[in-house]
Amino acid sequence: MNAPVTEAELHAWVDGQLPPARRAAVDAYLSQHPAEAARLQAYRAHNAGLRALFNPVLDEPVPRALQRRPLQLPHWPLRMAAMLALTLAGGGAGWWLHGAAQTGERVQQAALALPARAALAHAVYTPEVRHPVEVGADQQAHLVAWLSKRLGAQLKPPLLTAQGYTLEGGRLLPGQSGPVAQFMYRDGGGVRLTLYVSTEQKQHRDTAFRFAQEGEVSVFYWLDGQFGYALSGNLDKAALATLANAVYAQLEPSGE
Incomplete structure (x- = not known):
């Protein structure tokens, strides 16, 4: 009789370190537990996003001052x-x-990781058909109040109807050192955008737009006061820039 699948074995499966003798048992377990399989695939996508963000640093030359x-x-x-x-x-x-995310360096780390985490969340949740959001736009007042309370700051999801996108809803996500919010938008053709909102910056002021390409996901992101914003979509840079400007124009007056 096969031994029960343990949480340690599931994490070994995520990391590609599962012993071959247990692979069949774990694969069978995941085929019978789709929720667990989805959770582990999200972990794998998260790891891939972090590697894509930080692996290039390994190829950088050692600074002369450190030689x-x-x-x-x-x-x-x-x-x-x-x-x-x-x-x-x-x-x-x-x-x-x-433990950098728990030290005085967590603000800088949160800012550096913002586009990668936003793109990862976009890639994980936008393909969802039945559960793309936790709370739908039909409960927008509740959604905003709930996320604002959890993030400890008043949130204001922008309106993008003039650009052809309507709010689908949102969800709460884990950040590097606390909760973050994700708002999801959709156009008439089914194309989705996500706005990732973090309050991990702690009064950082740097409102300049920055662009990142994480796989097939384009991201425009910026920091404003305690907020970090990242707008993600499977769009070209010019199209996403137009939408990011529309988002920024609505959020800037409340960026206190």
Whole structure:
């Protein structure tokens, strides 16, 4: 009799580290539990988004200021001490990076990750047919009040009817250090846009538009006060820029 599938095995499946002997059992389990399969696919998409964002850094040249001659240590005890110090320092640095979202660096990390996280959320939820949002636009007052309460700031989903898009609704998502909101729009042809709203910036003022391309998803994003905004869509840059300007024009008066 096969052993029950554990949560550790599910995470090993996500990471591609599941032992071959258990692959058939886990695959069978996921085929019988579509909700679990969807959850793990979302984890895989999340990991892929993070790799796409940060892997290019590994190929960047080492800055000249960080290039130093190796230490010349004449005696092996000193060499061993240096190696131990470097090992401990490396472990500390690794742990600091692991917890960066919980330290004073979390604001910068949130800003850098904003377009990737927004694009990932867009890619995960826009294909949904039955459940693209948690709360529909028919309950807009409740939706806005709920998300505003959870984010601790008054939200104002922009109107894009003049551009051919109507609000479908929204949902609550996990951010790097707290909740974020996603509003979803749809045009008459079924094309969807998502507006990702974060309050993880903590009074950062940088309203300049920036553009990112995450796979097939285009993203315009900007920071304004405590808010970080990212408008995502499977559109070309010019078309999305027009929509981003319409969003910005409505949000700017309340960017206090």
